[in-house]
Amino acid sequence: MTKTPAYDLLIIGAGPAGLSAAAAAAEHGLGVAVLDEFTEPGGRMLGQFHEEKGRWWVGRRVAEQLIEKCSVLGVDIRCGVSVHGMLRTDHSWVVRSASGSISAARVLLATGAAEIPQPIPGWTLPGVMSIGAAQVMANVHYVKPGRRGLIIGVNVLAMAIARELSVSGVTIAGIVLPERNSVSGQDALPEEAVKRLLNLAHLAPSPLLRIGGKLGARLGMAGTLSRIFPRDGMKIWGIPLQLRTAAISINGQHHVESVTLADVTIAGEIIPGSKREVQVDFVALAGGLYPLAELAAVAGCPFVYAKELGGHIPLHNENMQTPVKGLYVAGNITGIESALVAMAQGRVAAAAICRDAGVLGKGLEHTLDEATDHVRRVRAAALIQFHSGIPDAREQLYKKREEKAWM
Amino acid sequence: MERITFHPILGPQRIEREPVSFTFNGRKLTGLQGEPIAAALLASGIRTLRRHEESGTARALYCAIGHCMECRLNVEGRGKVRSCLTPLEEGMRITEGQQLPNEITGRKLQ
Numbered sequence: 001m002t003k004t005p006a007y008d009l010l011i012i013g014a015g016p017a018g019l020s021a022a023a024a025a026a027e028h029g030l031g032v033a034v035l036d037e038f039t040e041p042g043g044r045m046l047g048q049f050h051e052e053k054g055r056w057w058v059g060r061r062v063a064e065q066l067i068e069k070c071s072v073l074g075v076d077i078r079c080g081v082s083v084h085g086m087l088r089t090d091h092s093w094v095v096r097s098a099s100g101s102i103s104a105a106r107v108l109l110a111t112g113a114a115e116i117p118q119p120i121p122g123w124t125l126p127g128v129m130s131i132g133a134a135q136v137m138a139n140v141h142y143v144k145p146g147r148r149g150l151i152i153g154v155n156v157l158a159m160a161i162a163r164e165l166s167v168s169g170v171t172i173a174g175i176v177l178p179e180r181n182s183v184s185g186q187d188a189l190p191e192e193a194v195k196r197l198l199n200l201a202h203l204a205p206s207p208l209l210r211i212g213g214k215l216g217a218r219l220g221m222a223g224t225l226s227r228i229f230p231r232d233g234m235k236i237w238g239i240p241l242q243l244r245t246a247a248i249s250i251n252g253q254h255h256v257e258s259v260t261l262a263d264v265t266i267a268g269e270i271i272p273g274s275k276r277e278v279q280v281d282f283v284a285l286a287g288g289l290y291p292l293a294e295l296a297a298v299a300g301c302p303f304v305y306a307k308e309l310g311g312h313i314p315l316h317n318e319n320m321q322t323p324v325k326g327l328y329v330a331g332n333i334t335g336i337e338s339a340l341v342a343m344a345q346g347r348v349a350a351a352a353i354c355r356d357a358g359v360l361g362k363g364l365e366h367t368l369d370e371a372t373d374h375v376r377r378v379r380a381a382a383l384i385q386f387h388s389g390i391p392d393a394r395e396q397l398y399k400k401r402e403e404k405a406w407m
Numbered sequence: 408m409e410r411i412t413f414h415p416i417l418g419p420q421r422i423e424r425e426p427v428s429f430t431f432n433g434r435k436l437t438g439l440q441g442e443p444i445a446a447a448l449l450a451s452g453i454r455t456l457r458r459h460e461e462s463g464t465a466r467a468l469y470c471a472i473g474h475c476m477e478c479r480l481n482v483e484g485r486g487k488v489r490s491c492l493t494p495l496e497e498g499m500r501i502t503e504g505q506q507l508p509n510e511i512t513g514r515k516l517q
Contacts, residue, residue, distance in 0.1 A: 037492060039492060040422070128469070129468055129469050130469060143446045144408045167416055255465070
């Protein structure tokens, strides 16, 4: 005898992708539950804000609207619930969670991303945290991560959060590169750092990024920029960005007291005699993001590697379906992009799920196609581009998915 | 560390929280009801949440969203929890994660 699953759709992750999908699916009459490990729904949007054409985009407000919509539509959002297992039975999924087993006809994984650890001597000292942790402490929990901090790692995430922290009243002594070694690799090169920052061109009113934004597409530009970049750095939003400086070690007896810095060449080599210490009481490490996809592996989904998308991602098509029956993905688990792209992907996943559940009615392809078109438009217009090669990488992936013809 | 009472862009905190008392390693402290234990401790200037099980060196909050497990500590009646995800409650008795007896690993540390 087959038991009816408790939900038509169980979504894991209450961030932009999960909540958007929940609202869209519930609108079509599906019984939806959303699980999240964090204490409140909204995902990382809760701590995100940035300036866009002179106005502030506030992630928390977007999250609140989505939560409200879900609540009106009867979506069951459960927070503080960790998911650690997934089992496929004949007709449904059984999801093992901290609050017991939950069954659902379909599962959408919207687990988001995690930060790439960036080891450096002294990184286990209290006061050293990932850059995302500093964001969560200040902007979600309203506790300053420290009085004066240094950010190690130059990338889009580091710049965006540096700005947020400084607006939140946290002093940032500087943003520097990691020391070049086998772990940091390309991340430690001044040229590579400039290339990454060029993706932020629209966001910054600074001369470097304005010039870079116009000319960045031309080959060789990044190299030239890092060569002319002043040794003692330049200020962006009032924060010293030091692309010719690397962090050698984090120092302190019981907690962070200082960071040893040194000047580096274009190739990232330390210039002898340039070592010095900067006094700080916290350090934020910015190693970048990777898709958080363990549950897809647990569910038996095949993976593909796409550097532009941030690493190993569950194989999926443009409709956010994986080759595993009843398993869908949306948001950063499919590749690192902005919250707006994640929300658009959530709506695609919901459309595909509703179609597969037979609740879309006539004109269904129309709804799904519209949703996928919308993702492309949002992606093209995104202010925060984590990687310049995202659209191409996506096309490659979807082709791969079709070639394999899993379903 | 200092609390942000009114954020210049975000305004007041999303959820209004009542003050509660709790203890950490026997020390009486106050925090806000429902905020993560790690946030309450940081607001009281406490960063060290755990001693490394083997070496005994200090460990603290690292990722703040439950991925890294670095912030695990003990809450009486609940055992080991991730302090970044566990909401603070009135009267909680909390102790830092402890170094384990060396016999468990059998390894000699320098």
